[in-house]
Amino acid sequence: MDNTFAQRLVNARKIRCMSQRELCNSVDGKVSPTAIAKYEKGLMMPSSDVLILLSNALNMKLDYFFRPYTIDIDPSKFEFRKKSSMGSKKVESIKYLVCSEIEKYLEIEAILGITSKFCFDYGNTTVEGENEAKLLALRLRNDLNIGSDAIVSAIDLLESVGVKIIEIEHDSSFSGTCNEAGGLPVIVVNKNMCSERKRLTIFHELGHLLMYCADGVDKEKMCNVFANEVLIPSDKFKNLIGESRHDISLVELQAMQREYGISVDALMVKAAQLNIITDRRFTSYHKKKNALPTFKEAVEQSLYPMEHTCRFERLVYRALASEVISYSKAAALLDKSVNEVRDTLNLM
Incomplete structure (x- = not known):
């Protein structure tokens, strides 16, 4: 029996968040759950008519089910740090959808004879706190030869050095995840996020792939610090806003938002982390934001041009x-x- 078809059928069903019985119902019971189970185990092949029914029900092209596997990708290695809010079916759907997209990406590179390499390895650096996370971000900037300049396109920059960026349209609670395939880092982001959130998520996920944290260190927090620092280095931020401030105008922050593609919220976090503003001032900012809908709308407005992988x-x-x-x-x-x-x- 054709094991390729069997595994593709399983993958397609999981991508569509369907159980075997739900798939059976979607073809109006013209295929029994027993038959679907046998197809997925490679014990039986469907007739051409049934294959068309399954293809339509799963919204997959016919040739998908017979496309040979070109690379082994382990879906379990994708990290979902907020998976409880999505549910196991949606998490599994994302994993198998991304595996399919990566497969196609690596296949077209192989067809064209393109060999991608990612040469940055920071395994000799252990992050024990925010300072090390920031230094790692500056090291990455240096390796990318961008100095303290604004990053015009996070996607184009990382794809130029071998990182695979996959955008998917999925549950709004999903922002991003990461893995490795063919020795290359793979970053997955929700296509529908605003540009500022997408850029921060991309570098946050890159942090998960590059950063080695000491035991007991909150890696999620360190990845946030890393991503923030990659987008706008602390020295540049201080140069633009000053060493110490009591009040900061929204106009100033929005100007930086437009240039560096980082949200006002993330800039305020940076101001607090660098002690440019006090913790009390940072708290009052959030209170004002929660109390005034018009202020919240202005603060959360996306001002940076949308970027997509192409x-x-x-x-x-x-x-x-x-x-x-x-x-x-x-x-x-x-x-x-x-x-x-x-x-x-x-x-x-």
């Missing part, structure tokens, strides 16, 4: 334009129709 799609169209892959292959990789791919290609 490298995978670009590689697929490069392969298609170079006649390395067919239109049908490109459509399968992009999850689009052949006509959509033809219309988009627009050869020069």
